[in-house]
Amino acid sequence: MSEYIEHDSQGVSVGLTEKLFYTFAEPPGQLVLESGARLGPITLAYEMVGELNAARDNVILVAHALTGDSHLAGYYHHDDPRPGWWDSMIGPAKGIDTSRYCVICTNILAGCMGTTGPSSENPATSKPYGLAFPMVTIGDMVRAQKALLDQLGVRSLLAVIGGSVGGMQALEWSVRYPDLVRSCVALATTTHHSALAIAFNEIGRQAVMSDPNFNKGDYYGGPRPDLGLALARMIGHVTYLSDAALRQKFGRRLQNRQDFSFNFDADFQVESYLRYQGSKFVQRFDANSYLYITKAADYYDLRQQHGHGSEVEAFAKTRAKFLVVSFTSDWLYPTYQSRALVKALKKNGLDVSFCEIEAQCGHDAFLLPSPRLTGLIGGFLARVAEEE
């Protein structure tokens, strides 16, 4: 999700991995979305790491966050400069042990890393969808993942794991497919997007849509709304960090200077860093995908969608065991939101482990290598596998 992350893999790498694709080409290849609109054909890009066992019951589905992708672990080729985004967690003898489990991650619906999204070709026009792409929800993302698992013959998930927007998908799985999900790991996430989180997403969307190159979403083949998308990323990036993280990493240190410029150059390292993050992001991400995925996150409210407004009722049919983890300095999805989730799960008599990890790095903490988090997830998965 964030380039702030410096991967510090421990354990053994999974080695080479590859991007796979599954397309729903025939009916029911069209998905009737929660909005009522139909979308199809749908292609999902995904990655599988580890071996599917004969019973096909050792599968762990990992759901990526806002701007992530299906590339979980290992390298696409020998010259790949960096491994998949959760390489520190996934591999033989790592927290998610690929010598035991088969780990699957799909690029989410509306994404831009191989899965059908607004930059994909609209079969009705043979041009990219742009804003003709229908709005999708977290529920729609999960239903598309379910279609892939059906295709793979997977009828049971050992675990669904995700952080942030990935955690929303994990919770949605536990509610929507209670008979399939044996456990759920929800990291730095929430059952419903807060007004604060909506506010920052909305400002990011306004930044994209205010860019004159946006052209109502029809910018493919022309100049892209890079300035707007870079701004959106800069805003998002600050919300993934914390006051303490920024203070430690940058403080008031100047950029290449002994004194102030007394103009509007980037005087401070933090300014230069943010500009760099913005400019790097636009090289890998599609502005329309950013709009759709942030809106899906904003729409997300398990309580309304599945519990008539009640967090407790939403999980009434859920049977999974839960590991819920929050991080002290995460102010985007603060611990009180995880505590409310835990309370609702417990009121349903579910098996719940909860941990608030002391971390200074803000929301991004769930992505950073952490022996504590690795131990928690590894231990939880082992217990789930043993107790069955």
Next chain:
Amino acid sequence: MSEYIEHDSQGVSVGLTEKLFYTFAEPPGQLVLESGARLGPITLAYEMVGELNAARDNVILVAHALTGDSHLAGYYHHDDPRPGWWDSMIGPAKGIDTSRYCVICTNILAGCMGTTGPSSENPATSKPYGLAFPMVTIGDMVRAQKALLDQLGVRSLLAVIGGSVGGMQALEWSVRYPDLVRSCVALATTTHHSALAIAFNEIGRQAVMSDPNFNKGDYYGGPRPDLGLALARMIGHVTYLSDAALRQKFGRRLQNRQDFSFNFDADFQVESYLRYQGSKFVQRFDANSYLYITKAADYYDLRQQHGHGSEVEAFAKTRAKFLVVSFTSDWLYPTYQSRALVKALKKNGLDVSFCEIEAQCGHDAFLLPSPRLTGLIGGFLARVAEEE
């Protein structure tokens, strides 16, 4: 500073007030700025409320925040829809009692409410300065205020009071003019801008400068960078509030709808509110002023400027009594920053009162009517006046 504020004045209104002007027309009418650049002539817009006594020693200088102005209290005319920005605090028998004190507020240097700033005419070109306006610092703002007080024959200040960027000016006064300042009230402020605060300001500036209408600051007489400035305001506005305030005021309530739009309209009230705040702000504020004042705030570091990096040393010559107030939910200038200030003041043997007020409304709390804050300021000022 914020339209979020609903004034709930108590006590007696000061009645009609007016905008006054002072221009440094002759040498030393040019100010040699901290950058080394010269600026002049300089006009300051200001307001005086209450009577200057014969000894001219009952003056309280109030410094406004980022986007405030000199209009402190009362009404400009009988049809004025709203009073000055601190009308709840300033008036006969209010926290700052204008039956005893003479209260002065200037629009800050680089502002756009009557004081010389980037939208003012550049005497060298007879056109608005734009980015030819020199960069100014909090110190420069304070030195311009000092010139006005000299002109008024004021040789001693009963108090300098300000919140946020106004608090920076108040602290700067106490350090720069230790013989003049008898007391200092610093609300929701800091001795140095943090990386987090710089980050949000920089994103706001990038939003303004990315607007194609910005035209390198030379937009006067043409279309203005309203979209960029509105974005900057939306970003700023969220940082002035808090998770709790947004949750209480908006939660996930929808705007004029029973269900989601499934498009990029403003579905949520918080989205609509932010868009409105952005569009309203551009009607009253100049984009270049926003750039200059945020940069002055970012440059602000009393420790470096006056203490060779030491917060304690910075106040070595200060003689004022202090009231320092922070607010629990203020995450832009959190309480730990006020505590560090208080510690430095105490190490200098100064008379310091400190209070962290329980408030859910975030940084904006210092502007909201509060019996607690009114009582604190009123009591502090009375004690300062008595003990002399």
